[in-house]
Amino acid sequence: MAAVMESVIAFGPDQSLDSPVWICGDFAAVVERHERMVFSIAMNMLGRPSEAEDLSQEVFLQLYRHLAEIESDSHLLHWLRRVTTNRCIDHMRRNRITSVSFDSIPEPPSSDRAPDPLLPDTLRTLMATLPPAQRALLVLRYQEELGPGEIASVMGVPLSTVKSNLHRALNSLRKKVNVSSRRVV
Amino acid sequence: MDLEQELKQALRRVDPPEGFVERVLVRIENESSATVSQNSFGPFPRLVPRWVATGLLAASIGAVALGLGTYRINRLAGERAEGIRARQELLLAVRIASQKTNLARTAVQKTSFELR
Numbered sequence: 001m002a003a004v005m006e007s008v009i010a011f012g013p014d015q016s017l018d019s020p021v022w023i024c025g026d027f028a029a030v031v032e033r034h035e036r037m038v039f040s041i042a043m044n045m046l047g048r049p050s051e052a053e054d055l056s057q058e059v060f061l062q063l064y065r066h067l068a069e070i071e072s073d074s075h076l077l078h079w080l081r082r083v084t085t086n087r088c089i090d091h092m093r094r095n096r097i098t099s100v101s102f103d104s105i106p107e108p109p110s111s112d113r114a115p116d117p118l119l120p121d122t123l124r125t126l127m128a129t130l131p132p133a134q135r136a137l138l139v140l141r142y143q144e145e146l147g148p149g150e151i152a153s154v155m156g157v158p159l160s161t162v163k164s165n166l167h168r169a170l171n172s173l174r175k176k177v178n179v180s181s182r183r184v185v
Numbered sequence: 186m187d188l189e190q191e192l193k194q195a196l197r198r199v200d201p202p203e204g205f206v207e208r209v210l211v212r213i214e215n216e217s218s219a220t221v222s223q224n225s226f227g228p229f230p231r232l233v234p235r236w237v238a239t240g241l242l243a244a245s246i247g248a249v250a251l252g253l254g255t256y257r258i259n260r261l262a263g264e265r266a267e268g269i270r271a272r273q274e275l276l277l278a279v280r281i282a283s284q285k286t287n288l289a290r291t292a293v294q295k296t297s298f299e300l301r
Contacts, residue, residue, distance in 0.1 A: 028210060035201050036199070040197075123191055142195075143196040177186070
């Protein structure tokens, strides 16, 4: 048991000779370096901390099994984003995490000029009403600050699809925010 | 309202719950232990490679099958020899009975001839 734990901490499943040279440290350090990104993608897509943590752990388990295939740090980053996003989309489709009642959305203040401390919460809740793929696009665009080309590569879809879906998602979100604001006035 | 700026603010990265790395390592450890126990073979895990154990098992099954086959062949051969012996005894008995019958017939014929 202890030996297994040591090998996990030391590198990965193939730690003896096949360990990728680009990993400057142990597997724990790899997890530590990317936990924030992976957990945030899951959290912003799923909206539930327990599910986000569970899914993030599974992503790192999968990384541990496929560590020998990772070629570089940038490849690792791309791999983690792709696997996390795809797993979140699958999870949402399987569990149908899409419908959110408008009543559960916090109401914004009546004045447009005043800063709205509840707006981030409102946006996150409204995002949950979007289809999984559109949610993933928004997370990759505004959390990870990726360009449309990079998003297309991560999600494995054509650039034109990314652009049109991003446009559609923003429009849809804008309308929902307006409807939500009007309910208060 | 600048929706894109607000989205960046709303979707900024957050820290996972405390102890996340440790929990990941424990899951990996558990999975590795499960894999080790799955790869172990019978009551002597990791003493012999799996292919050797599989080969030994196959050889044992082969030996038992060969023994059973030989036993069956020997049994059939024994039964056959017994049958031949029984046949020979039967033929001998028939032959003796036939000779006795011939003797009786000869005696009857001789007696009837003398009476005439």
